[in-house]
Amino acid sequence: MSSNEFAVRIEGLSKCYHIYDRPRDRLKQFVLPHARRFAGKSTQNYFKEFWALRNVSFTINRGETVGIIGRNGAGKSTLLQMICGTLSPTAGSVEINGRVAALLELGAGFNPEFTGRENVYLNASVLGMSRSETDAKLDEILSFADIGNFIDQPVKTYSSGMYVRLAFAVQACVDPEILIVDEALAVGDIGFQYKCFKRMEALKKKGTTILMVTHSTGSILEYADRCIVMKNGELVADTTDVLAAVLAYEKGMILSQAEAVENVKPQNETLAATAFSVPDLQRIQQTGIHREVDEKRFGSARAIIEKMAVIKSDGTPLEEKPMVKAGEALTFNFTLLVAEEIKEAVLGISLSRAQGGDVWGDNNIAAGQPFHLKPGKYYIDYKVTLPLNAGDYLIHCGLASLDNGQREELDQRRPMHKIKYWAPREQGGVLYAPVKVSFKESADK
Template sequence: MSSEIAIKVENLSKRYQIYDQPRDRLKQFVLPRVRRMIGAAPAQYFHEFWALRDVSFEVRRGETVGIIGRNGSGKSTLLQMICGTLNPTHGTLETKGRIAALLELGSGFNPDFTGRENVFLNAAVLGLSHQEVEARFDDIVAFADIGHFLDQPVKTYSSGMVVRLAFAVQAMIDPDIFVVDEALAVGDEKFQRKCFARLEELKSRGTSILFVSHSAASVIELCERSLLLDSGSRIMYAPAAQAVRAYQKLLYAPKADHESLVREFRAADSGAGAVNGAAGAAGAAADIVLAAQDAARNAESTFDPGLVPETTTVYPAQGAEIQSIAFRSEDGRVVNVLQSGETYYLEMQGVFTRDFAGVFFGSHIRNIQGAEITGQRYPEEGSYVPDARAGTQFKVRFAFNMNLIQGAYFAGGGVWSAEEPACAHRIVDAVMFRITPTERKKSFGYVDLAASEPTLDLSGCAINAATPTM
């Protein structure tokens, strides 16, 4: 296997024997042997179920690959075989380096042991010596951030605390291959952002990541490629956005169209044909809103002291120092619980500590996964504020019309110069803020770009309004 390949899977299959009655298991163990002894053809007393069949793909070193598919498509079976906890029926599987996995909530933990004891136990299973664990212990504890519960039995933990400790152990040992199942969905928004930041850090160090999630946005933003499974078979191994669109098309298509779509996507995957626009059309079905839910709207924007980012990154100050970054409402209050559609100002204040011939200021807003939703620059591209002198105080305000969908986001900013050093100072994820829900959801994704209410004209159309088609 090439040194650039971390995982190589060829024709991997897993078969289970399903028995209708317990006694059939005993029959299968005894009677075929007896029948062969007397020269009769052996009988079979079970049904075959193939959880995975003839799946092949490769993962390069430092690559993040999403594993997507409906429940029961074989995702967990595939991950268990890669991690070595399940043996394949047929096929070959090669991996290179240390594998860390977060498959099931609390897997590998002894519920009667304390968190501290489980850290050493879990790390030992991964092949670390006691001295290696001790060297990493403070980083693991700091990442998990479960306080005094570290010395309490794991059986007293909440599900969120369990996943915090489990992720901290697996992610802080610098694995060569990191397998993450849906367990991250248990964590709160701040912890999810922290985890995604750590995944990006591991990726930059050459760790290969297998990521399983039902969140289309997370897969597209985190993964280069995605493997789409359906009924245990490979349907497509393609760029993440393309594979996700195909998955969503399968997910929302009528049952009568399922098999034809599977054939179509397989043909595209093998290069034998083209998707003929199906993948593009699937984008329209990306996040179908099945039902609108009423939600209370906050009377006004407020400040929640609990919204403190854990992924703040402060760049070295090289001629400027940002002293504060905060959102302010129209009336000047510092806020971090914002209403969708209202105008807010991201205010950045600081001081120059050296002279610059020209500078510009920038800001960003990111989602939980770390993808930049939007940003602003002052002045515009190609222009600079001339003659920034040492000792000069600055205050720059970026106005945002918050047409964001309900959820948690992160904001930061920086100062750049026209000369070296290019980055005078920058703070990433300086502020965490939340967008409150609207009275009734009408848009999905991250940004509400609706200019007006949708319209529907059924005049002259042979469509029954009571039973809309998909």
């Protein structure tokens, strides 16, 4: 590596796009300003300006692992594309010090007609490697990708998982000085994601600079030395206090989700608290959806789960302190609206990993507490302590009727919310159960 201390230096970086309302406005913009200037008249623009990035400056030192977070449209991917040189800035400068390997989007840089093996050599040559250097790395790349005989098939026949396996294998196995990963690993299975992060840990130990964009702030907490937060194309935070940055970001995300749902009101807002009809509840069910977590909601709506709040052990809502410590007691507070009598109701809750797979679940019937619901409004608390490992989890809730042994789905909400756990140290698996180690040397020599 160069003796310089920085790997990436950004100064005043901005990117502006021209947005045209109609196709003919693009033609007007191409012709009319030139004609008006030639005639000595003032010009006008036929487009709107959209600043995807505005006046961003920072320096990343060699060997740092930097997480970049922000909502969709915050400018994260635009920033990485300009760092990689695949996008030109409107203003500002980018200075790179080292070989860059980037995984920006699925299959980027692959020729779909080439085989996987041919694309390995193509990508490696783009990264500045000679054929002999690639030959020396080929077995390592193929072993990491683990796609078997498909390596000699055209990549246009690959699944999304096979694409990302091969793409990451090439980028990570060529010993880059700067590795950039933009959410591409999200399409891989959980086993491959774990394998990738272990590879990134090995690269980090070797001194590789890593920039990672991901919506999994758990990964940011686990791997990043520093966190950059983007919002509306601007840099709003740049700190080595990664936990504080993630807490602030998660709090904003949860509050925005709550606002989106709270702003959805039933059409008849004058309903008394104890007078709900099934059509009223159906309207609430159809409109009260958490789109940020891609909620799927269905059921007859004779009774519904209007709200579910998570209260932490110190009495504060999750919105105020959006990180949950492993083993911390939680209260799930449900608000139910009931239009018709439900003689035997079951209210269930479960948690799954963000990548899929339930890790915990329970309901009132299993807990020995049957519910007989009459028309009206109910508040129900579920209290539980979950020793979960650090990571992102989804909360799923469901309300059903078991009258006469026949199950009727009343209101299924999958998922309804998300929740993030953190633990004092890294462990494998889902449960956080640290071992206590005793070590004693034998007295026998």
